[in-house]
Amino acid sequence: MLTKPDEPASRTSALPKSLSLGVLAVVFIAELLLMFLLPRLLPTADEVVVGIADSIVLTLVVSPFLCFFIYREASKRKSADEAMAERSRELARSNADLEQFAYAVSHDLREPLRMIRVFLELLGKRYEGKLDADADDFIAFAADGAARMQKQIADLLDYSRVGSSGIELSPLESGVALERALGDLRLALEESGAVVTHDLLPRVLADESQLVRLFQNLIGNAIKFRGNEPLTVHVGAAEREGVWVFSVRDNGIGIASEHFEKIFLLFKRIYSPSEYPGTGIGLAICKKIVEQHGGRIWVESEPGQGATFYFTLPVMGDSSS
């Protein structure tokens, strides 16, 4: 007797709209029927009786439809909510699986790899110069490969561990986290003669050890990729559109724009390990840390002009310190 437009999935705004349309249509049709039927069924009754009968019948006719629509809409909405919850559970589970996988792979691969490396080294140590020049080269290449793979696996393990036991957000002074990072980098800072300055830094909601690590990796990179001039690093923070935008600016060798995205990926490097040591884990860890805090990270730079890394952290209630 009446049809309701079929909607793909119920949205909150669709509920009242379709419900009121349905009810209106039912009321309208029922009213039409009653207007024709009642006077014929009860020819002797007066208008008041017809009016009362009209409303009783109307209520009886409308109520089931009303209940039916409400039930249908509610169940649709419920199933949409359930689907959403299910999807997010699935996502969390697949993330956890992935973490678990990375951990297992990196952990369980270490043992056989240790054997490969150690015995290649023993082979090199015992037989260097006793076979021929080719054999010496081959052993050296194999041992070098094993050593590098070992470093990468250790880094992968490290990466998979970032926040794997859950991050603990608490209000803290980002300036204190920076000082702690600088303390850990003291030797490298002294050796490079770097000068690090900073703005007044805000109080933020963050995981302390992760924030320390974030500063440490970013400033560590500034030290590693410094240019010929004495290194200066400036850490700033500004509130913009409801988030704190931190910046770590250096006067190092800079980065070409085509690498802006790539540098944050796991094991992606611009330079060969012989030019700049490392496996390419540092910025991937930074990205993971920032994203676990619900922020984002990016870089602005030009080759030879230094680089500025930005990351965002949510603003706390009363945050300026």
Place this chain on the structure above:
Amino acid sequence: MNHPASCGPVEIFLVEDNPGDVRLTREALKEGKIYHNLWVAKDGEEALAMLHRKGEYSDIPVPDIILLDLNLPRVDGRDVLARIKEEEELKMIPVVVLTSSEAEQDVLKAYNLHANCFVTKPVDLEQFMMVVRAIESFWLTIVKMPTRI
């Protein structure tokens, strides 16, 4: 424990399921200067049988030091450690946990079970050799142990 010059070889007991590590330890000990016998158990069950000198092991000497891996087939290294430290005749033997694990809970558990020390197997040859020699020199020449009856 008394020392090599007067009492013959030092008895070193290695509990290790990985033949590669057994060989490495053997090589490292060979490079060291200490006159020793190396006894190897390749799982926890065999380790306990040897320590209790059961059956075919009735002739083997009581070890001067035990190098113990944690992850072992059959009887786990942690259980072997617990048994050693529970038994009157064995509990004074220094046990060096030598494992590839660096997990905090493994370290804690080992010391809770009265391991004498916990060492993570180094990932490169030089370090591995160095560690075995360091264990050897510390436990077998530097420390003073009670004289065995």
